[in-house]
Amino acid sequence: MQLSGNKHIPASIDKAYTLLTDPEVLTRTMPGLKRLTPISEGAYAADLEMGVAAIKGKYQGTMRIEDASPPHSYRLVLDGQGPGGFVSVNMSVEFVSDGDEASVSYQGEAQVGGTIASMGQRMISGVANYLTNQFFQNVAKEAIQAKN
Amino acid sequence: MYTAPFEYRRADTVEQAIGWLANDPENSKVLAGGHSLLPLMKLVLAQPQVLIDIGRITALKGIRIEGDDVQIGAFTTYREIVESPEVNEFCPLLAQAAQTVGDVQVRNRGTIGGSLCHADPQADMPAAVLALDAELLIEGPSGQRTQSIDGFFLAPFITSLAPGEILTAVKIPKLPAGAHTTYLKRPHPASGYPLVGVGIWLTVHDQVIDNGHIGITGIADLPFRARHLEDFLKGRLLDAATIAQAGPLAADDANLDDDPYKKNLLQVYVTRALSQFGESFAAKGLNGKS
Ligand SMILES: Cc1cc2nc3c(=O)[nH]c(=O)nc-3n(C[C@H](O)[C@H](O)[C@H](O)COP(=O)(O)OP(=O)(O)OC[C@H]3O[C@@H](n4cnc5c(N)ncnc54)[C@H](O)[C@@H]3O)c2cc1C
Secondary structure (H helix, E strand, C coil): CEEEEEEEECCCHHHHHHHHHCHHHHHHHCCCEEEEEEEECCEEEEEEEEEECCEEEEEEEEEEEEEEECCCEEEEEEEEEECCEEEEEEEEEEEEEECCEEEEEEEEEEEEECHHHHHCHHHHHHHHHHHHHHHHHHHHHHHHHHHC | CCCCCCEEEECCCHHHHHHHHHHCHHHEEEECCCCCHHHHHHCCCCCCCEEEECCCCHHHCCEEEECCEEEEECCCEHHHHHHCHHHHHHCHHHHHHHHCCCCHHHHHHCEHHHHHHHCCCCCCHHHHHHHCCCEEEEEECCEEEEEECCCCEEECCEECCCCCCEEEEEEEECCCCCCEEEEEEEECCCCCCEEEEEEEEEEEECCEEEEEEEEEECCCCCCEECHHHHHHHCCCECCHHHHHHHHHHHHHHCCCCCCHHHHHHHHHHHHHHHHHHHHHHHHCCCCCCC
């Protein structure tokens, strides 16, 4: 499944990059992400609780930030496993200044397997889009708070 | 397939159910007909620790007229909707959609509340309740609220219902007298769920459409109202030329991922649904007063 999109964060690219790679900010902003525990440089063990309406479950996995080139780009590699199956995501994230704001583009692929995949790709991508939008809205709020 | 272990509780009142939910809203689930929740639990996609059965709460059952509305308890089954004289008189579209859901067993057990709260983008009822401008009555720890059906569905399987809240009833304004209704679906050959489902009501005078709403399910991420199409239809003759122009407009309000198959399927089903009205008027002498 392809994942791609472009969002604006009301902050400089330096600030936006810092927000999006800070484990504390991520646990506050990413829906369902409960904990990120550092395991090595740029790598974290992640605990997620998915609570999408009827679909509930605890997922464990890892998150890695690779090819980091602050404040321009990095690659985000996520692997998760839980009762409903597995999810792995590999996407590149790019930051470009756009006036006072940072334009953040992401592009990559998500693989989903196990019973969760039987829900159909369209459902999953609908949920993924919704969660991504929530995530970026939360990050934008953090960026505004950080300014004030 | 077995579910993860859970505790089962049967509530006698809405207050009791809300009280139990409030103990641990994140890990508790309301159980209605169980026709969506239990399969998910068997697939271990859902692992609630507490199930709160609302099937014995009398306040959540039944259909009655309240002024200009038909009020349907959340724990009212598809079958009760199909057979209800009130529904068939004042909002037949709801019965037409309910009639197409699953098989007899599903219609005997599945509830309107369960269908809406589950928010499967391929469920049938959302097309009808959207077209009918339903209002949802919701109760939670901080009291009651009403929510228009517009804005209830946020994403597939996600609604504006907070974890501690219960849907108690669906309020449907009576349709204008003489409104024509239809629900047309293309069932998935294996599951029976709609690949596309089109729910329409129209009022027509002297073959001119004065008003109408169209709800569409199954084909996009979310069920939606085809508002562009509704605006286009108002004031036009309900004839072959209008229907031909109308078909493609339904896609204006939906995200179909630029998929030509979906676009075509939607257009074909909207055209067919509108043509059914054309045919029924032709049979009745085109006066639109059936
Ligand atoms: C074989 C089969 C075929 C089917 N075919 C179709 C079809 O063609 N078209 C179609 O639309 N559907 C179809 N369904 C789904 C069916 O309509 C379900 O019954 C319905 O989606 C859920 O209603 P329920 O009462 O069974 O809810 P449940 O499964 O008990 O609950 C569903 C979800 O809603 C929540 N919930 C239920 N009631 C409330 C409430 N009052 N307040 C808050 N939360 C609540 C539950 O916690 C759960 O998360 C089919 C199901 C089966 C098993």
